Amino acid sequence: MSRQLIFNIFRYNPQDPGSLPRTDTFILEETPSMTLFIALNRIREEQDPSLQFDFACRMAICGSCGMVINGRPGLACKTLTKELPAEITLMPLPVFKLVGDLSVDTGTWFRTTNTKIQSWIHTDQEFDPAVVEERMENDLANAIFELERCIECGCCVAACGTANMREDFVGAFALNRIARFMLDPRDQRSEAEYFEVVGTDQGVFGCMGLLACEDVCPRELPLQDQLGILRRKMGFISLKSLFKPKARAAS
Amino acid sequence: MSGIDTAIYVRQPSRTAAYLDWLQMLTGAGLILFMWSHMVLVASVNLGPQVMNTIAYFFEATYMAQVGGPIIGATMLLHFILAARKIPYTSGEQGAIWRHAKMLHHTDTWLWLIQAFTAMVILVMGSIHIWTVLTNLPITAAKSAMRVQTGFWGVFYLILLPCVELHVGIGFYRILVKWGLIKRSGRKGLHRFENVLTGVFILIGLITIIRFWTLPV
Numbered sequence: 216m217s218r219q220l221i222f223n224i225f226r227y228n229p230q231d232p233g234s235l236p237r238t239d240t241f242i243l244e245e246t247p248s249m250t251l252f253i254a255l256n257r258i259r260e261e262q263d264p265s266l267q268f269d270f271a272c273r274m275a276i277c278g279s280c281g282m283v284i285n286g287r288p289g290l291a292c293k294t295l296t297k298e299l300p301a302e303i304t305l306m307p308l309p310v311f312k313l314v315g316d317l318s319v320d321t322g323t324w325f326r327t328t329n330t331k332i333q334s335w336i337h338t339d340q341e342f343d344p345a346v347v348e349e350r351m352e353n354d355l356a357n358a359i360f361e362l363e364r365c366i367e368c369g370c371c372v373a374a375c376g377t378a379n380m381r382e383d384f385v386g387a388f389a390l391n392r393i394a395r396f397m398l399d400p401r402d403q404r405s406e407a408e409y410f411e412v413v414g415t416d417q418g419v420f421g422c423m424g425l426l427a428c429e430d431v432c433p434r435e436l437p438l439q440d441q442l443g444i445l446r447r448k449m450g451f452i453s454l455k456s457l458f459k460p461k462a463r464a465a466s
Numbered sequence: 467m468s469g470i471d472t473a474i475y476v477r478q479p480s481r482t483a484a485y486l487d488w489l490q491m492l493t494g495a496g497l498i499l500f501m502w503s504h505m506v507l508v509a510s511v512n513l514g515p516q517v518m519n520t521i522a523y524f525f526e527a528t529y530m531a532q533v534g535g536p537i538i539g540a541t542m543l544l545h546f547i548l549a550a551r552k553i554p555y556t557s558g559e560q561g562a563i564w565r566h567a568k569m570l571h572h573t574d575t576w577l578w579l580i581q582a583f584t585a586m587v588i589l590v591m592g593s594i595h596i597w598t599v600l601t602n603l604p605i606t607a608a609k610s611a612m613r614v615q616t617g618f619w620g621v622f623y624l625i626l627l628p629c630v631e632l633h634v635g636i637g638f639y640r641i642l643v644k645w646g647l648i649k650r651s652g653r654k655g656l657h658r659f660e661n662v663l664t665g666v667f668i669l670i671g672l673i674t675i676i677r678f679w680t681l682p683v
Contacts (some may be wrong), residue, residue, distance in 0.1 A: 286569045309566070328660070375553075376575055379566040380559045411479045420483040423552050424644030426653075427572045439653065443646015446487075450645075453484030 218245040220296060222258065223304040224266070228315045238304075239263070251291035251305070252280060255317075267316035275433060278368035281308050282317050290433045308373035321369040324389070332389045334410050336396065337404045339417035340374075355398065362395035362441065364434050371428035371438065377394035383417045387438045390419055394441045406452045414449040422446070490548035491645065493541050494637050500538055501634045505667060508610075509674045515607035515681065522605040531603055546589050553582050573612045573657075581636045584629040591626045611681035620679060630683040635664030 220243045227236040241258045252273045259266045271277040273292045280291040283306040285299060296303070311319040328334075371387040378384045393413050396402045413419050422442055429439040507525075511518040526530040554560045567575050580585060598613070613619045639660040642648040648656050 256593045285560070286571050306569075309569075337498065364630075374570060374572070376563055376578065377565055380554055380562045392527050407479070410484075414481070414484050416483045418483075419633070420487040422644070423578060424640050425578050426643060427570060427575055429650070430572060430574075437650055439643060440646060443644065443649075446644065447646055449489055450484055453481040455480060457485075 216417075218301050219243075220245050220254065221302045222254065223302070224258075224317065225306045226266075226316050227313065228267075229313055230315065245296055250427055251284065251294045251296065254296060255291060255305075255339045267314065267318045271297060272313070276366060278321070278366035281319075281321070281368040281370050281373070281433075282306065283308060283373065288373040288431045290368060292421070293302070293433055308369050310372050310375075310378050311369055317371070321367065324369070327365045328385050329387050331390070332393055332418075334383060334389070334392050334396070336399065336402045337408075338401055338420075339403065340401075349401070355400070359395055359398050362391055362398070362436065365391060365436055366434060368433060370431045374427035374431040376425045376427065377421055377423055381417075381421065384421045385413070385418055387415070387422075387432075387442060390422070390445050391438060391441050396454045397445075406413050407456075410449055410452045411447065414453065419445045419449050486548055486551065490545065490551075491641055492547035493548065495496050495641060497538075497541060497545055498634050498638050498641075500541075501630060505670060506525070509670050511610070511681070512674060512677050515611075518607040518610075526604040528578075531600075535596065535600045535603075539593070539600070542588075542592060542596070546585065549585065553585070577636045578640075579654065580632055581640070584633040587625070587629040588633055591622065592630070594622075595626065607678075607681065608683055611678045612683045614675060614678035615683060620675070623675050624672075627675065628668055631664050631667045631671065635660050635667070 222241040222243060223238050224241065225236070226234075226239045228234040230234045243254055243257060243262075246253070250273075252270055254269050255266070256270075259268075263295050268291070269279040270292065271279045273280075275290050275293040278290075281288060282291055283289075284291070284294055285304050287298070288308055291305075305317055307313055307317050307319045308321070311321050311324050314320050345409070360414070365388060367388065368386075375386055378386050390413060393409060394403070397409055419442065424442075426439055428442075429437075432438055507518070507521050510521055522531075525534070540615065553627060554563050569578055602609065614623060639656055643653060
């Protein structure tokens with residue numbers, strides 16, 4: 216016989232002045248290969264149509280269904296109920312603005328942070344649609360793609376102790392993103408320009424190395440390695456300018 | 467004209483965060499090395515009080531105790547000031563990290579809280595210890611035994627020892643992963659190594675405290 220799953224789900228609608236934060240319990244019979252995506256949709260269809268949560272792709276590509284599953288940030292669509300105990304507690308991701316119940320607004324946070332770290336290719340080359348695209352070594356393209364796999368689900372930010380304490384910390388997402396541009400030969404930014412963006416206490420030096428980002432990332436991005444490499448790179452850039460005072464003027 | 471710093475209005479690119487992070491790591495690494503050597507000196511009493519006295523005399527004769535001691539004390543204070551930049555002080559921040567750690571069930575996050583808590587204990591008790599030892603040079607096994615057997619000092623060291631060893635062990639692990647010296651593949655192994663290392667040092671420390679406790683004075 217299949218398990219009876221008990222779902223404790225955070226409920227709160229900030230739009231409704233009468234709403235108070237509470238936990239609602241739903242009971243659902245487990246079905247084969249059930250994911251939290253399936254479970255939540257069934258609860259909404261069969262038990263409570265007012266339950267708010269976000270989904271789009273149901274295959275760990277869109278990054279909208281990030282939530283706190285039994286204490287750990289993760290993607291609901293990628294989490295099988297059989298991997299969880301019979302009692303499952305679902306909470307919205309912290310740090311981000313709460314839309315209602317399990318739905319949070321990650322978009323505004325990512326938009327702001329992407330702007331802050333200037334998350335685009337900086338180049339003075341004019342784009343010419345008639346010219347064949349410049350070639351890139353396959354290994355390099357793969358290395359860039361490895362970091363480009365981030366889906367901006369927000370799990371690393373929600374799991375980050377620093378981000379939970381300090382609003383202005385850019386998080387593993389942004390540092391991984393900068394690492395990706397530093398690899399890209401099309402981005403013409405200098406070391407000093409990258410340093411200006413992430414060589415701060417709001418950037419890589421704000422990271423305290425708790426590595427929850429690495430442990431929860433649903434895409435298993437190499438965040439531990441990227442944060443370490445970036446800290447060393449930024450550290451050495453700062454030392455270089457210490458020994459070459461003239462290079463400082465260039466920044 | 468009086469000088470008004472325009473950086474008040476327009477943020478200047480600054481290397482300060484990087485330098486402070488370097489200093490925090492380097493003072494931490496230096497103190498880790500010191501604590502390991504410290505353990506060798508103190509635990510040498512288990513091989514006989516004479517062995518410890520000989521080592522202590524070497525540090526005395528070379529002025530390493532008289533000069534090095536205060537330097538270590540100052541390094542500890544500097545390391546505290548640098549690392550305290552990361553420690554939550556407002557009740558809002560403290561509440562945030564506490565709720566976060568309870569939610570996440572994540573070992574490394576708890577280890578960080580232990581690191582921050584033991585830091586406060588070491589700041590106070592470590593300072594008292596350094597003051598007591600350095601105002602009563604030279605170091606000898608007999609004097610150390612006398613102290614451990616007097617008043618509250620035995621309990622004092624039973625509290626300070628695990629705090630220091632946990633802080634040193636976690637700090638050692640944290641520096642290596644934070645600066646990317648240990649990669650993803652090596653993290654689990656390093657974690658295990660750090661646990662064993664901390665356990666072994668606490669054990670040696672306990673044996674040493676018991677030895678001082680039972681040393682005839």
